[in-house]
Amino acid sequence: MVVRGQDIREAARTLGLSGRPLCVHASLRSFGWVDGGAEAVVDGLLAEGCTVMVPTFSWEAFAVDPLPPQQPPRNGADYVAVPRRRPGTDRIYTPEAMDLDRTDMGAIPAAVLARPQRVRGDHPLMSFAAVGPRAEELIAGQEPLAVFALLRALSAAGGAVVLMGVGLDRMTLLHLAEQDAGRVPFRRWANGRDGRPMMVEVGGCSRGFPHLEPVLAPLVVVGKAGHSVWRVFPAGETAAVASRAVKQTPSITRCDKPACRCDDAIAGGPILTGSEEPYTKCKVKNAKPALSAAEGCKVRASVGSTVASV
């Protein structure tokens, strides 16, 4: 079976997705053979008037080790492990960057990220990128300490999360549900605009998310494009229902791995005092795709009182 753009459009129409903003988590392989590959999937959705938002995580390029005051307890992190020189040490993320954890993200995020008109969030490790009529509106709120803002925007816009041949363990929206249930998101580290490590919010372990299947089953609409099973979840309702379930039964998100960071998440996430987050938000104008630390924002004006001295 060959899947063509027309089949993508038809699947979108059948599932009521036309004209809506979507967060897409997809396995291109699940489709079988797609004529035109990932591009054809994105084009098909755009032709239906959808806005297509995808995860474009970039841990491999931008993660760094924490400074000593940036190591809160209950953070699902092993601070004793020998620090290693990470590839991100000399780099500063900007939304113009093209880096992507290609193995984890797959072909469709890579296709969206490569489009010149795409908009990418301001988060060095867990950005999303979007194309389509409402791309700017969805992405605008994402910041290092507001990692899931764009999923809130998706909910507010009546959007949906579409799982294309992947499971609930890929649904980032469920991390938003955890936060809404009262959990503080884990902190990890990447260079700020001033070239020094800053703390950024990230999602935790998602291997236990499939336990939410029975809770979310009443919300899902199922369709198909080629061999790919599409499952459509209304974003707002899904986050609300999942959040209630997490509040009621916190252990529902626990995965099978013993001593996983799941445990810290279930206990409430990192314990923050507010003094540990040098968070520089000086915008770099006309930023190059990858600034070196030396080229970064040397002016520490406009960083305000949220910057701790280290």
Ligand SMILES: [Zn+2]
């Ligand atoms: Zn886990």
